[in-house]
Amino acid sequence: VVQANEITRVYGEGETAVHALNGCSVGVAHGELTAVMGPSGSGKSTLMHILAGLDRPSSGDVFIEGIDITKLGDNDLTKLRRQHIGFIFQFFNLLPMLTAEENIRLPLDLSGEKPDENWVQEVIKRTGLDDRRTHRPSELSGGQQQRVAIARALASRPTVIFADEPTGNLDSTNSAEILSLLREMVTNYGQTTVMVTHDAHAAAIADRVLFLADGCIVKELRGA
Amino acid sequence: VVQANEITRVYGEGETAVHALNGCSVGVAHGELTAVMGPSGSGKSTLMHILAGLDRPSSGDVFIEGIDITKLGDNDLTKLRRQHIGFIFQFFNLLPMLTAEENIRLPLDLSGEKPDENWVQEVIKRTGLDDRRTHRPSELSGGQQQRVAIARALASRPTVIFADEPTGNLDSTNSAEILSLLREMVTNYGQTTVMVTHDAHAAAIADRVLFLADGCIVKELRGA
Ligand SMILES: Nc1ncnc2c1ncn2[C@@H]1O[C@H](COP(=O)(O)OP(=O)(O)OP(=O)(O)O)[C@@H](O)[C@H]1O
Ligand SMILES: Nc1ncnc2c1ncn2[C@@H]1O[C@H](COP(=O)(O)OP(=O)(O)OP(=O)(O)O)[C@@H](O)[C@H]1O
Numbered sequence: 048v049v050q051a052n053e054i055t056r057v058y059g060e061g062e063t064a065v066h067a068l069n070g071c072s073v074g075v076a077h078g079e080l081t082a083v084m085g086p087s088g089s090g091k092s093t094l095m096h097i098l099a100g101l102d103r104p105s106s107g108d109v110f111i112e113g114i115d116i117t118k119l120g121d122n123d124l125t126k127l128r129r130q131h132i133g134f135i136f137q138f139f140n141l142l143p144m145l146t147a148e149e150n151i152r153l154p155l156d157l158s159g160e161k162p163d164e165n166w167v168q169e170v171i172k173r174t175g176l177d178d179r180r181t182h183r184p185s186e187l188s189g190g191q192q193q194r195v196a197i198a199r200a201l202a203s204r205p206t207v208i209f210a211d212e213p214t215g216n217l218d219s220t221n222s223a224e225i226l227s228l229l230r231e232m233v234t235n236y237g238q239t240t241v242m243v244t245h246d247a248h249a250a251a252i253a254d255r256v257l258f259l260a261d262g263c264i265v266k267e268l269r270g271a
Numbered sequence: 272v273v274q275a276n277e278i279t280r281v282y283g284e285g286e287t288a289v290h291a292l293n294g295c296s297v298g299v300a301h302g303e304l305t306a307v308m309g310p311s312g313s314g315k316s317t318l319m320h321i322l323a324g325l326d327r328p329s330s331g332d333v334f335i336e337g338i339d340i341t342k343l344g345d346n347d348l349t350k351l352r353r354q355h356i357g358f359i360f361q362f363f364n365l366l367p368m369l370t371a372e373e374n375i376r377l378p379l380d381l382s383g384e385k386p387d388e389n390w391v392q393e394v395i396k397r398t399g400l401d402d403r404r405t406h407r408p409s410e411l412s413g414g415q416q417q418r419v420a421i422a423r424a425l426a427s428r429p430t431v432i433f434a435d436e437p438t439g440n441l442d443s444t445n446s447a448e449i450l451s452l453l454r455e456m457v458t459n460y461g462q463t464t465v466m467v468t469h470d471a472h473a474a475a476i477a478d479r480v481l482f483l484a485d486g487c488i489v490k491e492l493r494g495a
């Protein structure tokens with residue numbers, strides 16, 4: 048459902064140029080949970096942003112549902128993202144003037160589609176935010192903000208979810224709850240998920256684990 | 272060196288009031304590494320900010336080196352913080368217009384004291400930032416930003432370091448490097464450190480582990 052070929056991403060130029068991605072090729076099959084691991088600075092977030100159409104590669108192609116997104120204009124790209132992609136940012140990107148619930152509903156409102164109300168309520172409860180709906184991000188703990196970012200991506204049941212270190216700020220209990228929620232979405236609803244993680248428990252529930260180093264995929268493990 | 276008695280912290284009032292801390296008492300002995308663990312939303316960051324004089328409790332006292340900081344005016348409190356306290360924020364609080372190196376040196380420049388140049392260089396190298404000195408936060412990966420926040424607190428060798436989830440965004444290798452660096456500071460230089468963490472490896476290197484739940488310390492373990 049997602050296919051990237053020979054992706055490079057260079058920041059700056061000349062001597063000080065940083066080669067964040069060096070000819071990275073990735074394929075993500077429908078209905079699979081893929082974990083991406085690798086050292087800090089190895090290119091994981093950069094890869095995720097490019098796969099999700101939030102950033103453009105310096106060279107290479109990215110296909111989502113067969114569409115070459117590197118050829119799309121900004122408007123079409125935005126439309127495609129709204130229809131197909133959910134993103135859980137490493138640092139949440141919540142809107143500070145909206146409450147937790149408003150942040151969660153925002154993609155639904157933007158898509159103009161009628162939300163599955165039961166599902167939205169379920170997501171709010173399972174991310175443990177029932178008693179924090181009316182709090183603004185500044186009134187939430189770090190882990191609570193992270194859970195709002197997670198709920199926001201899950202609420203609209205997108206074709207593909209990209210999760211950038213979704214449990215980084217969570218204790219083991221909340222972490223396990225989020226991971227089982229993500230796993231269920233894949234197993235029960237065929238939701239395709241790509242998850243960057245430093246957490247071995249997260250890798251353990253994946254169907255496939257990709258290891259990134261210095262902007263390249265250096266190893267791949269498939270679950271038994 | 273740090274003593275807090277019957278700390279409470281309430282946000283808002285009446286029915287919607289949130290009791291982040293409920294009569295929490297903590298003592299931190301000189302030259303010890305204390306880990307603080309607990310569920311997301313249990314009050315860890317709130318406790319850290321109050322112990323470090325970055326926030327005032329709704330009731331209770333906090334003593335740093337024998338001084339009751341809850342009685343200090345803002346100016347004196349700021350002076351005391353500059354002299355004695357290093358803080359690694361859960362979300363870094365780096366200055367976006369400064370480079371990594373400028374962010375790291377900022378507390379040193381503010382304190383007006385002559386920095387130990389060898390030590391500053393050592394910290395930059397050991398946090399793996401040698402080749403990222405001139406990058407601004409927006410040009411750094413999440414884990415690199417976290418390491419800048421860590422280096423900034425370590426560079427001035429404060430009396431007490433408060434670290435709020437210092438390894439949340441780091442892979443296991445970088446994480447281990449940071450933890451051993453923090454452990455050395457305590458063991459070799461008698462630096463007092465209080466570290467909030469969700470990471471069992473971090474708790475494993477502590478002299479003492481405090482468990483927080485619903486705004487109270489519910490358990491304490493002392494290393495064998
Ligand atoms: N300004 C505020 N207004 C209302 N409630 C607040 C405010 N700030 C924090 N809280 C609440 O206080 C509680 C404790 O927050 P705190 O940030 O200390 O938790 P934490 O243990 O650090 O969590 P985490 O592990 O998720 O970082 C949380 O339930 C949070 O919702
Ligand atoms: N705007 C930029 N200018 C220069 N270099 C950049 C820029 N953005 C990112 N980089 C560099 O690209 C590399 C990859 O960054 P990326 O955020 O993808 O790493 P990551 O694997 O997600 O790391 P982490 O695990 O720390 O989040 C890093 O070395 C970073 O310094």
Ligand SMILES: [Mg+2]
Nearest residue numbers: 092137412413
């Ligand atoms: Mg990243």
Ligand SMILES: [Mg+2]
Nearest residue numbers: 188189316361
């Ligand atoms: Mg916190």
